[in-house]
Amino acid sequence: MLSKMIKEKYYCGIDLGTQKIKAGILKVKDPTDMELIGAYEHKSHGFKDNAVSDLAEFSECIHHTIHELTKKTGIKFRHVQLGLGGAMIETREINTVIPLIDRGNKIITRRDIKKLNNDARLLGIKIDEEILHDLPQYYKVDDVNSALNPIGLYGRKLGVHSLMIIINGNRIRNITKAVHQAGYDVANVFFSSYATSKVVLQDTEKKGGCILIDIGSQYTSVLVFLDGILRFLEKINIGGSNFTRNIADQINLPFDLAEEIKKSYAVASGFDERKDEEILVKREDAYIPVKKGAIYQAISPVIEEFVERIRAAIVLSGLKDRINNGMTIVGGGSLLPGCIERIGQAMNMPVKLGQVNLPSRKNLNHTALFSSVVGLAQSGFKKTVRYSISSNGHSHWAKHFTNRVKDLYQEYF
Template sequence: MMAKRERIVGVDLGTTKIAAIIAEVDNDDLKIVGVGSTPSNGLKRGVIVNLEKAIESIEKAVDEASRMAGVKVDSCYAGISGSHIESINAHAMIATARSGGVVTKRDIERVIEQAKAIALPLDREIIHAIPIEYVVDNEKGIKDPVGMSGVKLEAEVHIVTAAITSAQNIYTALERAGLRVKDLVLQPLASSYSVLQPDEIDLGVCLLDIGGGTTDLAIFYDGAIRYSEVIPLGGEYITNDIAIGIRTPYKQAEEIKRKNASISLSDEEGKEEIKVPGIGGREDRTITKELLASIVTPRVEEILMITNKAIKRSGFFDILAAGVVITGGTARLHGLDALAEDIFHLPVKIGIPKKIGGLTDIVQDPIYATGVGLILYGFEKKNQVLIRKTRGVGVFDALKKRFEDWFTKYF
């Protein structure tokens, strides 16, 4: 009898599309065996606003991926985004537990737990606590201190928090769609697994995942994430501008954007005509690609300029030796990288997911950056025990627990 192969599932909950990717672990190698994608209903700017519609969209995407793979799946890693996401870098310090002063794995766990003991509003929870670096007896820049001699262990930790209700709605939607959530993953963190190279993460790089409803920003340096932010602007604003500018329904505007929108055009390309379907019995009409570009470009410039301000506000602009990597659906726009270089004054490239075996050609597209990244994240974490505070409990229970912790601490 053949041994049952381990499978990893990633579900990218986007504003405009939901993507499900199934991969099999084959002798410590990954192979993508199923991909499903469906228009996203019930989500707005990365947050679930209609639970039933969101569940239906998830079911469609997962069913499509399952039929392609020929398997049924019951668990997943899911992405989380939205303007409710916040992050902070926290510092913690402990004395090593073992006599003789040798740092153990338990010491690492203790110092990270100490870093997580920050004051949070009752309606928020920690979704990530990612070590940036450790300090052992004032020796800085240590990545893995286990086994080192020292009596004092310090840690700099990047902490990402989310609204408990938003996180719980994702759990509820996925669980009602038949999927147990192994972990919620910040979407730009997931995307970094699929589009960034180790040398970029070491040198200093900014990852921009420009999706339908949000632009997710993450800055990496010296092998670790240093800053993250979610900006509530994305490709749907470009689509709205097209719909208004050429007087066509949103669905048609999205199709025109996907097939024809460009920022950089030659004179010859600018004269090419695009058919705009008539509505309400009206005849079809045509516009030029130059007119479409004149609608699209100002909004893209606005998104990039707001993002540029966010990068400079982070305090890490000067360390971005590897520049900026842009991924997500909006990264498909021809000429986006050149425009971004003019605005950021940094080298820019478009991030395409890494080839990891199996149905690679299907996912060689920026729109699948988060989905493929969730697979790679799950592959790295598959042997770790992941515990979520709100898993399996209601929002009221989570809020009650937070209040009890606060009351005990101060009274």
């Protein structure tokens, strides 16, 4: 049978977060037949202030994460699909224009668009930057006509407005070096939250307008989609560790203990009923009682500020009134009970926890945590096969050839 003959392939996504390194393996037969066969998470070491601070330690950490994943799944591989968190990236919007012809008009071809986007990439970055994602927002034909797809239109000059997601060159070089030292090769690099959006958001949601919020440990990324593309990205320097830090400071506990308490007892909204309840917390050799109300009071102001910053980001996008499909929330910080409800109330929008609609061998209960590795592995797969699979059964070169002929035809006549 044909389907049996297609060899399944494995893709490893690895998400380098500021607090956790997460890795997962996706088994892919074809774009409609994928399975998450294992995932693993490990605390990040040797990585500080959004850059590699200790190469040996960081690379050991990557090695350990992938080694454990290999042990769990029995699958070996060499290439990884790397994802980087919001803390490590920058965005830039740029406008670029090219002339199409000296005199008269011509019909705009796929090649013109390719050249324009290539120029945009060259002009849009500084000397020591790399582009992770280049997202054309709209094209302009002869300064007036805004088009999402200008192929086939008459024009004398062609412009593009692009949103670039970029990273510092040495930062990515050092991270890649750590991956090499761990014994692996980097196949592709993506912005983690963007890769996540590919598996938690439906195309119809993105078309009608929706928001993805990735709550990490030190940063939260707000991504606004409309007409099917990423239109706006804002980073907020508040995440789950800010909640923990407040608990640690106000109840006078070490950070790690405050982290445990946060995960077991903290809530972001709907608290009142249990105000006088106490929990016993082990400190050194003694148990001390802590009121649940005190935990709530410790995180409440930072939650308030956090929600306000998200609201401000969405207003800044200028697209709030065009969001018809609500908000989806991912990242470890979203697991704080009451957090997503609180954000939904503040924005007066429907809100849900991100889900990956994918069969997984083990029931991984926190898909909000592992959606990034699935998105990374899937993005890697799509990049590899973009030109080798076509939905209508034609081989890639035949399709490419037809396009080329069309381009030539339009260029000469």
